[in-house]
Amino acid sequence: DGGITQSPKYLFRKEGQNVTLSCEQNLNHDAMYWYRQDPGQGLRLIYYSQIVNDFQKGDIAEGYSVSREKKESFPLTVTSAQKNPTAFYLCASSGTGGRRHFGDGTRLSIL
Amino acid sequence: AQKITQTQPGMFVQEKEAVTLDCTYDTSDPSYGLFWYKQPSSGEMIFLIYQGSYDQQNATEGRYSLNFQKARKSANLVISASQLGDSAMYFCAMREGRSGRANSKLTFGKGITLSVRP
Numbered sequence: 698d699g700g701i702t703q704s705p706k707y708l709f710r711k712e713g714q715n716v717t718l719s720c721e722q723n724l725n726h727d728a729m730y731w732y733r734q735d736p737g738q739g740l741r742l743i744y745y746s747q748i749v750n751d752f753q754k755g756d757i758a759e760g761y762s763v764s765r766e767k768k769e770s771f772p773l774t775v776t777s778a779q780k781n782p783t784a785f786y787l788c789a790s791s792g793t794g795g796r797r798h799f800g801d802g803t804r805l806s807i808l
Numbered sequence: 809a810q811k812i813t814q815t816q817p818g819m820f821v822q823e824k825e826a827v828t829l830d831c832t833y834d835t836s837d838p839s840y841g842l843f844w845y846k847q848p849s850s851g852e853m854i855f856l857i858y859q860g861s862y863d864q865q866n867a868t869e870g871r872y873s874l875n876f877q878k879a880r881k882s883a884n885l886v887i888s889a890s891q892l893g894d895s896a897m898y899f900c901a902m903r904e905g906r907s908g909r910a911n912s913k914l915t916f917g918k919g920i921t922l923s924v925r926p
Binding site for chain 2: 737738741742745789795802
C-alpha cells in the first residue's frame with residue numbers, strides 16, 4: 698500500500714539536544730511538507746520541498762532544519778534553538794491538485 | 809485577515825442526525841480549491857472531500873457533502889446520518905492558485921471539534 702510513514706510515534710528531547718523526525722513516502726510525489734500542530738490548533742507549515750535537493754521555509758521555520766536528498770525522504774531536525782518544541786508533527790506529500798497525504802504523526806515532548 | 813475561518817467552538821450532534829460544520833475563506837485568487845480533513849483523537853489526518861472554485865456542482869463523497877456558496881465565500885461540510893465514529897476534529901483548508909502548481913500552499917483553519925452523542 699502506498700503512503701507516508703513517520704517515525705518514531707513518540708519522541709522525547711533533552712535540553713540542548715537536536716532530534717530528527719523521519720518521514721518516508723512511496724507515493725512517488727514530488728512535493729513534501731512538515732507541519733506543526735499545537736493542542737486545539739490548526740496546522741502550521743514549517744518547511745516544504747517541491748523537488749529533490751530543494752526546500753523552502755514555511756511560516757514557522759526558526760529552530761528547524763530539513764534535507765531532501767531522496768525523493769522518498771524528507772527528515773525534519775528539531776534543533777536546540779527551538780525553545781518550545783513540544784507539539785505534534787505531521788509530514789505530508791502531494792501530487793498535482795494540492796491534496797495532502799499525511800503520515801500518522803510524531804509527538805515530541807521535552808524531558 | 810485570516811484566510812480560513814472556523815468559528816464554531818465545538819459541535820454536538822445526536823447519532824443518525826445530520827450536522828453542518830462551517831468554514832469561510834478569504835482569497836482574491838479566482839482559482840482555488842477547498843479541502844476538508846478529519847482528525848480523530850489518534851492524530852492522523854484523513855481527507856474527506858474537495859471542491860474546486862470552478863466546479864459547477866457541490867462535491868459529495870458518501871455521507872459527506874460540501875455546501876459551496878462562492879459569493880459568500882463559504883464551504884460548509886455537511887455530514888449526514890452521523891455515526892459515533894464521526895467524533896473528531898474537522899479542518900477546512902484552502903489551496904490558492906491553479907491545481908498542479910508545484911508550490912501551491914495549503915492554509916488550514918483552526919478546526920472544529922465534533923462530538924456525536926449516542
